Amino acid sequence: MADAFKLLINPETVAHTARHLRRAWRGFDAERFSAIALDGQDGLEFKARAHRLADALLATLPEDFDRACGVLETALAPPLALDADGEPVGLQGAQPQGVSGWALWGAGEWVARAGLGEPERALLCLREITQRFTAEFAIRPFIAQRPEAVFPVLERWTGDSSAHVRRLVSEGSRPRLPWGLRLQALVVDPAPTLPLLHALQNDGSAYVRRSVANHLNDIAKDHPELVASWVREHRVGASAAREALLRHASRGLIKAGHAPTLAAWGLAHGLDGGATLKLTPAKVVVGGSLRLDATLRSRARTAQALVVDYAVHHVKANGSASPKVFKGWKLDLAPGETRALGKAHSLREVTTRRLYPGRHRVELLVNGVAVAEAAFDLSA
Incomplete structure (x- = not known):
């Protein structure tokens, strides 16, 4: 390049x-x-x-x-x-x-x-x-x-x-x-x-x-x-x-x-309800792909405007972790609704980010608040 x-x-x-x-x-x-x-x-x-x-x-x-x-x-x-x-x-x-x-x-x-x-x-x-x-x-x-x-x-x-x-x-x-x-x-x-x-x-x-x-x-x-x-x-x-x-x-x-x-965007409140996050496969090699499957369940009596992102806590060369937030979904969750969301996440290296082996934590963020998390192991 x-x-x-x-x-x-x-x-x-x-x-x-x-x-x-x-x-x-x-x-x-x-x-x-x-x-x-x-x-x-x-x-x-x-x-x-x-x-x-x-x-x-x-x-x-x-x-x-x-x-x-x-x-x-x-x-x-x-x-x-x-x-x-x-x-x-x-x-x-x-x-x-x-x-x-x-x-x-x-x-x-x-x-x-x-x-x-x-x-x-x-x-x-x-x-x-x-x-x-x-x-x-x-x-x-x-x-x-x-x-x-x-x-x-x-x-x-x-x-x-x-x-x-x-x-x-x-x-x-x-x-x-x-x-x-x-x-x-x-x-x-x-x-x-x-x-x-x-x-x-x-x-x-x-x-x-x-x-x-x-x-x-x-x-x-x-x-x-x-x-x-x-x-x-x-x-x-x-x-x-x-x-x-x-x-x-x-x-x-x-x-x-x-x-x-x-x-300012009417997103001041976090999720009124529950959430789960599943990652597959549990073990990925650099260059591969990770599947994120999230489920949101509303307990609210009114619709909720939600911005759903996710943060991958990348392992660094010294073993510490640094989060990087990725865009996910923007949606309105109806009262009592259960919504399934899915996304593929690439683990290919790019010029601005080198990937290191180790256990990587992923957080599901709703209106900026972590509501669920899971982890996967990355190998060279």
Whole structure:
């Protein structure tokens, strides 16, 4: 997988980029650009390949930053189209009409290196880049180092005609964007981004709304009460789209059983009744699959709105255990009803989780409260 990912920037990517930069500026030294971008590329992983592209741009674009941005912008492919739901079409693929796709990760890195002294011009260039790929990583050094210049622009961009640009407002300013520079000031105090999220949470593009949800989920990791309050306030009169956004935004807090968030969703009470959990087989090898069968029995006189998840307490290398919550079911349990639930759980290793042999405990969680548990033995 890692090898395949790094190959997204390859000699063809470099040649395609050089060709269109030469089209945009006849004086562009395509040979020097290619030599720098390809130097040692075989031994580089993806991010290093993108940074090597940025090195090549620094060495070959005009020294005047405004002029250099103009060359790059002229070389770009047309903006990516959006489907009926406002989702981008062909987000990662290169387009024959100009520079696009993964090469623009390197172009964004160039803007971040060369443009910190001219943030207004740099942001205009990132506005163009994000319409062909994304500039969510490249904009973060500007937010961290030049917030006074960036936030007024982000506020204007909440009304931009391009969904790509509106998404950049939310995605680029996420406090804990995966793979991105952590915006520690916003981790501590997310207040500067809240007006932006408020302006975008009813956006007509699902692409933008999903980013707002992920941004709020980031905030919830450090300020759960703020997000619980946000959900409670903005559920009032919410459309179906905003309701879905708020649900996605609070997913981590719901899994964690955060009481104010559960209350905001009408899930403040645990199960009024009983529950059982059965795991089969009792012994599983890494790479296999586990079957979870749960039964819920209501003793209530009214229907119960329930979110049913489960936590697997993974054994770590030192023998201790660490719980990981997985999504299960969302249901309404009728008065006196008995409901059977079943699910297969994969025990294949993934890049973010290594599995170790040992006895693993599984808890059934209803509205964040453990109501039943069972265990299985995992072997190599």
